[in-house]
Amino acid sequence: xxxxxxxxxxxxxxxxxxxxxxxxxxxxxxxxxxxxxxxxxxxxxxxxxxxxxxxxxxxxxxxxxxxxxxxxxxxxxxxxxxxxxxxxxxxxxxxxxxxxxxxxxxxxxxxxxxxxxxxxxxxxxxxxxxxxxxxxxxxxxxxxxxxxxxxxxxxxxxxxxxxxxxxxxxxxxxxxxxxxxxxxxxxxxxxxxxxxxxxxxxxxxxxxxxxxxxxxxxxxxxxxxxxxxxxxxxxxxxxxxxxxxxxxxxxxxxxxxxxxxxxxxxxxxxxxxxxxxxxxxxxxxxxxxxxxxxxxxxxxxxxxxxxxxxxxxxxxxxxxxxxxxxxxxxxxxxxxxxxxxxxxxxxxxxxxxxxxxxxxxxxxxxxxxxxxxxxxxxxxxxxxxxxxxxxxxxxxxxxxxxxxxxxxxxxxxxxxxxxxxxxxxxxxxxxxxxxxxxxxxxxxxxxxxxxxxxxxxx
Amino acid sequence: xxxxxxxxxxxxxxxxxxxxxxxxxxxxxxxxxxxxxxxxxxxxxxxxxxxxxxxxxxxxxxxxxxxxxxxxxxxxxxxxxxxxxxxxxxxxxxxxxxxxxxxxxxxxxxxxxxxxxxxxxxxxxxxxxxxxxxxxxxxxxxxxxxxxxxxxxxxxxxxxxxxxxxxxxxxxxxxxxxxxxxxxxxxxxxxxxxxxxxxxxxxxxxxxxxxxxxxxxxxxxxxxxxxxxxxxxxxxxxxxxxxxxxxxxxxxxxxxxxxxxxxxxxxxxxxxxxxxxxxxxxxxxxxxxxxxxxxxxxxxxxxxxxxxxxxxxxxxxxxxxxxxxxxxxxxxxxxxxxxxxxxxxxxxxxxxxxxxxxxxxxxxxxxxxxxxxxxxxxxxxxxxxxxxxxxxxxxxxxxxxxxxxxxxxxxxxxxxxxxxxxxxxxxxxxxxxxxxxxxxxxxxxxxxxxxxxxxxxx
Numbered sequence: 001x002x003x004x005x006x007x008x009x010x011x012x013x014x015x016x017x018x019x020x021x022x023x024x025x026x027x028x029x030x031x032x033x034x035x036x037x038x039x040x041x042x043x044x045x046x047x048x049x050x051x052x053x054x055x056x057x058x059x060x061x062x063x064x065x066x067x068x069x070x071x072x073x074x075x076x077x078x079x080x081x082x083x084x085x086x087x088x089x090x091x092x093x094x095x096x097x098x099x100x101x102x103x104x105x106x107x108x109x110x111x112x113x114x115x116x117x118x119x120x121x122x123x124x125x126x127x128x129x130x131x132x133x134x135x136x137x138x139x140x141x142x143x144x145x146x147x148x149x150x151x152x153x154x155x156x157x158x159x160x161x162x163x164x165x166x167x168x169x170x171x172x173x174x175x176x177x178x179x180x181x182x183x184x185x186x187x188x189x190x191x192x193x194x195x196x197x198x199x200x201x202x203x204x205x206x207x208x209x210x211x212x213x214x215x216x217x218x219x220x221x222x223x224x225x226x227x228x229x230x231x232x233x234x235x236x237x238x239x240x241x242x243x244x245x246x247x248x249x250x251x252x253x254x255x256x257x258x259x260x261x262x263x264x265x266x267x268x269x270x271x272x273x274x275x276x277x278x279x280x281x282x283x284x285x286x287x288x289x290x291x292x293x294x295x296x297x298x299x300x301x302x303x304x305x306x307x308x309x310x311x312x313x314x315x316x317x318x319x320x321x322x323x324x325x326x327x328x329x330x331x332x333x334x335x336x337x338x339x340x341x342x343x344x345x346x347x348x349x350x351x352x353x354x355x356x357x358x359x360x361x362x363x364x365x366x367x368x369x370x371x372x373x374x375x376x377x378x379x380x381x382x383x384x385x386x387x388x389x390x391x392x393x394x395x396x397x398x399x400x401x402x403x404x405x406x407x408x409x410x411x412x413x414x415x416x417x418x419x420x421x422x423x424x425x426x427x428x429x430x431x432x433x434x435x436x437x438x439x440x441x442x443x444x445x446x447x448x449x450x451x452x453x454x455x456x457x458x
Numbered sequence: 459x460x461x462x463x464x465x466x467x468x469x470x471x472x473x474x475x476x477x478x479x480x481x482x483x484x485x486x487x488x489x490x491x492x493x494x495x496x497x498x499x500x501x502x503x504x505x506x507x508x509x510x511x512x513x514x515x516x517x518x519x520x521x522x523x524x525x526x527x528x529x530x531x532x533x534x535x536x537x538x539x540x541x542x543x544x545x546x547x548x549x550x551x552x553x554x555x556x557x558x559x560x561x562x563x564x565x566x567x568x569x570x571x572x573x574x575x576x577x578x579x580x581x582x583x584x585x586x587x588x589x590x591x592x593x594x595x596x597x598x599x600x601x602x603x604x605x606x607x608x609x610x611x612x613x614x615x616x617x618x619x620x621x622x623x624x625x626x627x628x629x630x631x632x633x634x635x636x637x638x639x640x641x642x643x644x645x646x647x648x649x650x651x652x653x654x655x656x657x658x659x660x661x662x663x664x665x666x667x668x669x670x671x672x673x674x675x676x677x678x679x680x681x682x683x684x685x686x687x688x689x690x691x692x693x694x695x696x697x698x699x700x701x702x703x704x705x706x707x708x709x710x711x712x713x714x715x716x717x718x719x720x721x722x723x724x725x726x727x728x729x730x731x732x733x734x735x736x737x738x739x740x741x742x743x744x745x746x747x748x749x750x751x752x753x754x755x756x757x758x759x760x761x762x763x764x765x766x767x768x769x770x771x772x773x774x775x776x777x778x779x780x781x782x783x784x785x786x787x788x789x790x791x792x793x794x795x796x797x798x799x800x801x802x803x804x805x806x807x808x809x810x811x812x813x814x815x816x817x818x819x820x821x822x823x824x825x826x827x828x829x830x831x832x833x834x835x836x837x838x839x840x841x842x843x844x845x846x847x848x849x850x851x852x853x854x855x856x857x858x859x860x861x862x863x864x865x866x867x868x869x870x871x872x873x874x875x876x877x878x879x880x881x882x883x884x885x886x887x888x889x890x891x892x893x894x895x896x897x898x899x900x901x902x903x904x905x906x907x908x909x910x911x912x913x914x915x916x
Contacts, residue, residue: 032773090775096671158773185677199676203774212738213554216888218657218859221761221789222744222753224734228762228784232693239687272681279682280670281814286680295680303679304686305777306768311785315490315616316661316822317548318787318860319763319888326686327769329776331679356739364774401676402776430777431672 002140006449009136014442017132018106018115020050021441024086024124025104025117031066031087032158040066040154043086047152050131054138058150061170063162066154070173077146077456078378081176081415083405084127084183085156088119089430096432106438113438122429125436126182126421127152129444137449145456149176153405156183159203159365160404167412178378178455179409182448184399184421186440187268191392192447194383195419196372197297200332201402202341203364206349207325208234210357214310215320225356227324228309234352235326238302243287245302245330249344253335257298265293268395278426297398301331327364331400338366367404373416378458382418385454389447420451460598464907467594472900475590476564476573478508479899482544482582483562483575489524489545490616498524498612501544505610508589512596516608521620524612528631535604535914536836539634539873541863542585542641543614546577547888554890564896571896580887583894584640584879585610587902595907603914607634611863614641617661617823618862625870636836636913637867640906642857642879644898645726649850650905652841653877654830655755658790659860660799661822664807665783666692668815672768673778683814685782686767692810693784696760701745703760703788707802711793715756723751726853736884755856759789785822789860796824825862831874836916840876843912847905878909 010017029043030036044060044067051058051071058071066087091101099105104117115125134144151174155162167174187193210227211220240246257265272284272292286295295301309324311317330341346361353359372379374396386394399419406417422444428434468475487501488494502518502525509516509529516529524545549559557563562575573583592602609632613620625632645651668685669678698704715723730742730750744753753759767782769775788803790796804819811817830837832854844852857877864875880902886892 032775033771090769090771092769092771093672157775201676201776203776205774210739213886214551214889215737216859217759217761217763217787218659218789218857219754219883219887220737221787221858222757222759223730223742223750224737224739225741225743226761228765229693229697232690232762232765235687235690236694276682276814279673279678281668281682283683283813284681285683285812285814292681296677299680301675301680303675303684303778304690304768305675305775305779306770307686307690307782308766308770310762310764311548311550312764312766312783313491313548313550316663316785316787317490317615317763317888318659318661320761321763324765325770327774329675329679329774331676354743355741356734356743399676400679401674425677428671429677430674430775 003449003453005140006136007446009140010132010445010449013136017128017445018438018441021115021125021128022104024128025119026102028102029087029154030090031155033090037066040087044069044154047086051150054135056150063166065162068154068166069150069152071150073144073148075144075147078178079147079149079176080455081149081151081174081179082130083151083179083181084130085123085153086127087154087157088122088124089157091118093432098433114435115438115441116433116435118434120434120436121423121427122434123156123183125441126423126444129422129441130180130182130448132445133448133452136445137452145452149174161365163405164408164412167408171413175413176415179415179417181403181406181417181419182421183403184419185423185425187395187397188392190390192386192390192394192420192422193397194379194394195399196374196396197398198370198403198406198419199300199400200336200338200367200369200407201404202330202332202338202366203327204329204342204345205325205327205362205364207323207360208357209323211320211322214322217318217320220320224320225354226320227357228321230354230357231307231309231324231326234349235304237352242289243285245300247302247341247345247348250300250341252340253337254300255334257294266291275425293398296400298333300333300336303329305329331402333369336369338368342366367402368407370407370410376416378455379418381454381458382420382451385450386420386447389443389450420447422447461907461911463598464594465904467598468590468903468907471594475586475903476896476899479573479583479586480562482586483577484560486560487545487612488548489613491548495524498545502527502612505544509608512593514608521624523620526612526624527608527610529608531602531606533602533605536636537605537607537634538913539607539609539632539637540588541609541637541639542588543581543611544585545612545615546580546582547615549576551890556891572893573896573899574891574893576892578892578894579881579885580892581614581641583899584881584902587880587899588638588640588906590903591906591910594903595910603910607632621863622866622870625866629871633871634873637873637875639861639864639875639877640879641861642877643881643883645853645855646850648848650844650848650852650878650880651855652837652852653857654832654854655856656828656861656864656877657758657858658794658796658825658827658865659862660788660790660796660824662786662800662803663783663820663822664786665781665818666815667781669778669780672780675776675778678778682778683812684778685815686779688812688815689765689767689782689784692807693762695810700747701743703758705760705799705803705806708758708799710798711795712758713792715752724749733883751856754858756791758791758794761787763787789858791827794827796826800824825860826865828865828868834874836913837876839912839916840878840909843908844878844905847901847908878905880905
């Protein structure tokens with residue numbers, strides 16, 4: 001076989017590959033909202049059909065939530081599992097989108113062509129880079145380069161409730177030598193990264209109740225407990241003046257970053273002014289005793305993702321509300337235990353409740369942080385292969401986001417994960433006007449062809 | 459003429475009077491929501507037709523917002539203006555209503571029959587007590603007891619933006635000897651009150667912007683400013699540990715309550731445990747250095763009426779939001795100046811903003827507090843007349859709500875207001891399942907017949 005022929009085939013097939021991605025992007029597979037359930041199912045069916053068109057016996061596998069897509073193809077060499085997710089984030093606030101989020105198009109921008117639409121980058125576009133690499137390989141060579149298991153889920157953006165049970169039930173079927181995951185970004189312009197450190201995630205929702213019903217703020221204002229004030233005070237108390245989280249025991253299991261890793265990161269040329277400037281900010285607002293890269297890669301966080309209570313419509317309503325709620329998430333690192341932190345957080349909130357208030361909690365998923373073993377020669381082989389495709393050599397980096405699947409692959413299936421992705425900081429994932437650079441899509445497909453080639457030889 | 463005949467007529471006509479009120483309640487005249495504009499217009503037209511059926515040449519008068527209803531009928535004796543409002547509060551959260559808020563019905567409860575529906579108490583039911591008293595009077599005597607101006611507005615629940623301009627433009631037409639306002643409550647079971655003290659209101663809305671767009675909390679969490687955290691901290695800072703508002707200069711113009719008034723209030727038999735217990739609370743949560751009645755009648759407040767930001771739907775979204783907003787209202791007393799407090803509040807919020815955050819403000823109406831001159835003999839005549847209708851003698855009381863119209867009548871038209879109403883603490887005005895006791899409606903109509911009779915003789 002010839003890698004060059006595969007790469008040429010990828011170049012020639014790019015317009016059709018892009019059209020296939022557009023088809024998938026047109027399916028509004030928002031997993032967190034029950035109204036979009038059938039659309040998640042349609043996205044899974046689309047992927048099954050696409051894999052089958054490559055001669056891969058794939059099928060939709062039911063779960064209590066959205067279905068999994070699983071396909072196996074036999075081959076020589078190592079057994080690789082490729083993971084991606086076909087579900088996407090909600091699109092609100094819809095009014096900030098320049099177009100229908102589910103009517104994607106190729107747009108010309110100052111920095112080149114982009115594919116605009118929800119899921120273009122996270123994760124449909126990234127998922128399809130691997131599928132298209134396989135398609136080109138199959139076309140040129142008649143078969144795939146090694147034994148591959150395709151494993152796509154549809155609940156990544158809503159806490160993956162079905163993932164662990166499914167993996168446990170089908171552990172024998174899913175176990176491979178190495179997992180490839182495409183749900184991350186380039187480190188910098190023209191510089192890919194292989195992520196070796198991922199933060200975990202703990203999601204919590206709390207609702208504080210004061211009066212048993214909404215009250216008139218004239219009649220009761222001044223004498224009745226206001227749950228919005230109580231909730232605000234609790235949120236204000238979750239961090240101290242230096243930006244540290246005050247939940248008791250929160251930093252148990254948080255390691256200091258090894259000196260050599262800190263030095264390597266300090267030499268990556270990361271410019272916090274540029275990173276923050278791209279979103280209208282200027283100053284790192286996290287723990288003041290740590291560097292900006294530590295803040296987003298190796299330090300834990302506590303953030304409020306949503307808050308609501310009382311009257312939020314247009315105009316004014318002089319209500320003193322019965323309830324106020326917030327969604328709060330914690331990014332976890334090192335050996336932080338999500339279950340212990342959940343318990344400590346709930347106890348801490350309870351301890352701050354004044355008289356006449358009650359609180360209810362709802363959990364929204366949890367996962368520990370992950371750390372990869374980079375002495376596996378496959379890592380260095382992949383890093384060299386990526387470096388051949390891109391202008392800048394690939395680096396081992398951290399990631400602030402939570403990709404719990406990597407942890408599950410390790411703990412449930414006993415395999416390491418290689419996290420390689422081609423997203424960019426300005427892709428606006430989870431935000432209005434999400435996009436994926438056409439260049440990321442194109443070179444992403446080429447990158448996987450090179451990595452597959454390297455892994456079969458490693 | 460005979461007052462007894464009028465009262466008998468009222469008793470006999472109660473079923474029909476109730477059916478007329480139900481008709482008005484079926485019109486969803488929510489003034490704060492532009493979607494209900496035509497329904498506000500319909501409510502005004504209904505009232506015009508009803509007044510015309512009494513031989514009163516009434517008409518709908520346009521404003522930039524919802525129309526006024528004005529009608530004049532000549533007569534001997536004093537010139538009275540009666541004020542009420544036909545608009546109602548929004549109905550959310552709709553799921554907490556036991557029935558369609560705009561499909562009212564008479565319900566049997568443990569404490570007697572009630573009229574259930576939005577506006578039953580605030581203010582359609584109360585407004586109609588006066589209209590029905592006039593109807594009975596006209597029926598028995600062929601004319602009304604004195605010269606009366608009817609003045610109904612449709613923007614009371616949304617800050618009355620058109621009221622002051624309209625009153626200024628039509629001051630000569632609207633000026634009377636005394637205003638009667640029916641938009642308040644009984645003081646206690648079977649005990650009416652005449653309100654001599656009303657709190658003012660200042661409404662503010664603020665939106666804090668951090669990042670210029672919503673961010674992924676994994677990618678940016680730990681380094682980017684979170685506007686929900688900033689807003690929570692600001693709200694938490696608006697009160698000190700003793701419950702006092704911390705806005706600089708907030709207490710300028712707040713008088714100490716005179717000793718004799720405090721003594722009178724202490725003898726009213728007000729039970730804070732019962733008042734708070736009715737809404738699931740137990741402890742007065744306001745300024746700890748003041749009595750419960752002071753907290754709701756004579757002390758100013760700062761309350762949060764609504765808060766929102768980030769993802770508030772079902773499930774979870776790991777967003778780090780660009781914006782967070784709150785609606786905040788201040789109840790004002792004595793000589794507190796709403797414009798100075800607005801300025802001080804906005805400066806105070808600005809002073810608490812961290813780097814990379816901006817704030818935008820929106821004003822939602824403002825009014826000073828009001829104090830009535832109770833040495834006018836009409837007050838005592840009305841108090842005695844009310845005492846004849848109800849089991850308990852009527853009292854001069856305070857009111858925590860803001861009825862700015864009373865202040866406008868004084869400053870723009872130079873006339874005092876007599877605030878008499880028949881609502882009850884458990885009417886759930888501004889809340890789900892609003893009701894008006896059928897007894898309040900019936901004895902309210904009878905009360906106005908007695909008061910009109912007394913005023914023509916005072």
